[in-house]
Amino acid sequence: EELVFLDIGADNIDFFLELKNKFKNVKYFFFNLKSINSIFDKLKHENNYENLFVVDQIEDVIDKKFDFINFGSSIQYFDNYEIILKKILNLGKYIFFSGTTLFETKNEKYKKHIIVKQVNVFPNINYLYFFNKKYFFSLFIKNNFKLLFEKKNLTDKVNYDNFDRIFENIDYMDFLFSKN
Numbered sequence: 001e002e003l004v005f006l007d008i009g010a011d012n013i014d015f016f017l018e019l020k021n022k023f024k025n026v027k028y029f030f031f032n033l034k035s036i037n038s039i040f041d042k043l044k045h046e047n048n049y050e051n052l053f054v055v056d057q058i059e060d061v062i063d064k065k066f067d068f069i070n071f072g073s074s075i076q077y078f079d080n081y082e083i084i085l086k087k088i089l090n091l092g093k094y095i096f097f098s099g100t101t102l103f104e105t106k107n108e109k110y111k112k113h114i115i116v117k118q119v120n121v122f123p124n125i126n127y128l129y130f131f132n133k134k135y136f137f138s139l140f141i142k143n144n145f146k147l148l149f150e151k152k153n154l155t156d157k158v159n160y161d162n163f164d165r166i167f168e169n170i171d172y173m174d175f176l177f178s179k180n
Helices: 014-022 034-047 081-088 133-141
Strands: 003-008 026-031 052-055 066-072 092-104 113-118 126-132 145-152 168-179
Touching: 003 014, 003 081, 014 026, 026 034, 034 052, 092 133, 126 133, 133 145
Parallel strands: 003 026, 003 066, 026 052, 066 092, 092 126
Antiparallel strands: 092 168, 113 126, 145 168
């Protein structure tokens, strides 16, 4: 009857438009950087999109319940990713992550994550997290989520050759959790 959707990190209006066409009663909440939010705010007002809600602070949606939360290749860019995850764990039935780098290691030094420098978007340089799969998944499992699927993301060809000696099974992944 109604789909309440939170999209964290999207930067393209196409996904909203597609959902709007497929679901009669979609409520689409959008959260991104202020510069991108302002573009969506402008599109919302110019096109009278009553079912598009631009979220400036994640705290603005803490009292809502979502059918689906989408992290479109974004969680790795949040300095405070653990705080963000803790805040959304009770908000959604399904939580999807796309384009997220996971690794496995026996080295306790890397039990949560590593910070890497992204250089493939020259002249911009970004810093982001790669996550220890065991640790990252445990945040959900201990909060009554189950992993529905995980698969390699094939949209980008990420080269991890310089990490081979330190980590095992490092991959660019998509994965979906559901609340039990």
